Amino acid sequence: MGQAEPVQEALLAACLVAIERIDLNTHRGAHPRIGAIDVIPFVPLRNISMGECVGLARTFGQRFQQATGVPVYFYEEAAIRPQRKALEVIRKGQYEALRRDVTQPERHPDLGEPRLHPSAGANIIGARKFLIAFNVNLATHNLEVAKQIARTIRSSSGGLSAVKGIGLALEGRGMVQVSMNVVDYEKNALYRIVEFIRMEAKRWGVSIAETEVYGMVPAAALLDSTAFYMQTAQFDPKQVIELAILDQLGEEEKE
Numbered sequence: 001m002g003q004a005e006p007v008q009e010a011l012l013a014a015c016l017v018a019i020e021r022i023d024l025n026t027h028r029g030a031h032p033r034i035g036a037i038d039v040i041p042f043v044p045l046r047n048i049s050m051g052e053c054v055g056l057a058r059t060f061g062q063r064f065q066q067a068t069g070v071p072v073y074f075y076e077e078a079a080i081r082p083q084r085k086a087l088e089v090i091r092k093g094q095y096e097a098l099r100r101d102v103t104q105p106e107r108h109p110d111l112g113e114p115r116l117h118p119s120a121g122a123n124i125i126g127a128r129k130f131l132i133a134f135n136v137n138l139a140t141h142n143l144e145v146a147k148q149i150a151r152t153i154r155s156s157s158g159g160l161s162a163v164k165g166i167g168l169a170l171e172g173r174g175m176v177q178v179s180m181n182v183v184d185y186e187k188n189a190l191y192r193i194v195e196f197i198r199m200e201a202k203r204w205g206v207s208i209a210e211t212e213v214y215g216m217v218p219a220a221a222l223l224d225s226t227a228f229y230m231q232t233a234q235f236d237p238k239q240v241i242e243l244a245i246l247d248q249l250g251e252e253e254k255e
Contacts (some may be wrong), residue, residue, distance in 0.1 A: 008060050011040060012067060015123075019068055023119040024095045030168050031179075032088075034095045035070065035121035039087065042078075042127045053127035054078045061111055061125045068120070071102075071112030075126035080110050087124065088156070088164065095121045132182040132221055133214035134190060136197045140206045143169045146176035149200045153178065153193065160196065162187040175209055185218065191225035219243055 002010075015037050022036035040060070042053040057078035065072045079085040093101070099116050101107045108114045109122060116122050138146060146167030151157050154165040162184035168177045178197055182188065198208055213222075220237050227235040238244050 004056055008056070008063065011060065012064060015040075015064060015068065019070065019117070019120040024121045025119060032091045032094050032166075033121075034091055034098050035117075035123045036119070037070075037123050038121075039075075039124040039126075040064075041076070041125075041131070043130050044127075045130070050077055050127060050129075057125050057127045064123065064125065065111040068117070069112070070117045070120050071109035071115070071122045073122060073124045074110045075124050076128035078126040084110075087126075090124055098122060129184050130218055132185055132190070132217050134180050134182050134193065135212040135214060136178045136180070136194060137170065137173075137175050137209045137212065138178065138201055138206050139209040140176060140204070141169070141174050142204070142206075143167060143176050145201070145204045145206055146178050149197055150178050150180075152200055153180070153196055160188045160193065163193060182221075185221040185224075189224045189228070190221055191228040194225075 018036045024033075024036060027033075027036075040057075042057045042060070044050050044053050054077050057074065061072045061074060061078075064070070073084060073090045074080050075084055075087050075090055077085075084090055095116075098107065098121070102109070102116055102122070103114050138149075144167075146169075148167070150165035150167040151159075153159040153163055155161050155163050159165075163180055163182055165178055165180040168179050170177050180193065182190065182193065194208070194211060201208060219240065223235070223237050223240065226232070238247065
C-alpha cells in the first residue's frame with residue numbers, strides 16, 4: 001500500500017530476495033504455484049482506479065522481467081490474452097507442467113522467452129479487486145469431505161460466483177480445510193460462504209471447527225457478516241467511527 005514508485009521499488013527488492021533464496025526444483029508445498037514469487041496483484045484501495053492499476057501492472061511487469069530474466073504472464077484486468085484472465089488457467093499443472101509445456105505457443109509467456117528461469121520459474125502479474133484469503137476448517141480428518149465441499153462451492157464447478165476453493169489436510173491438527181480465495185466479496189459475502197459450507201458439511205455429519213482470514217481484509221467484508229449474525233437492521237459501515245474518519249481524510253487528500 002502506498003505511492004506507485006515506492007511500491008514498485010519495494011516489490012522489486014523483495015522479488016530479488018525471493019529469487020535468490022527459493023528454488024522451485026526443490027520446493028514442495030500444498031498451494032499451487034509456478035514461480036518463486038508466483039503472483040503479484042496491483043489492487044486499487046483508495047484514490048486510484050482499476051485502469052491505473054492495469055498500467056502499473058504492465059509497467060512493473062516490464063521492469064521485473066528485464067531485471068530478473070523471469071518470464072511474466074499478465075492476468076485478471078491486466079491480461080493481454082482474454083483466456084488468461086483467470087489465475088488458475090495460467091497455473092494449470094503448476095511449475096512442473098509449465099516447465100515442460102512453456103515452449104508450446106498457447107503457454108508462451110507475455111514477456112520474456114518461452115523458457116522458465118532455472119530456479120525461480122515464472123511470475124504472474126496483474127490488477128484485480130481486493131481478494132480475501134478465507135479458510136473454513138472442518139472438525140474431521142476426512143480429506144474427501146473438504147474436497148467435495150470445495151468442488152461444490154467454487155464458481156468453476158457451478159457454485160458461488162467469485163469463489164475459488166480447494167480441499168486441504170491440516171495433518172498436524174487432525175482437521176481438514178476448505179481453502180478459498182474470495183475474489184469479489186461484494187458478490188458473495190463471507191457469511192453466505194460460511195453458511196453454505198455449514199449446510200454442505202451436515203451431509204457428512206461434520207461441523208465447522210473455525211474459520212480463518214489469511215492476511216488483510218477490507219472492513220466492509222467483516223462488517224457485512226457482523227451485521228448478518230447480529231441481525232443488525234439497516235447497518236451502515238459509516239457508523240463505524242474509524243471508517244468515517246478515514247473517509248474524511250481521503251476526501252481531504254483529493255482536495
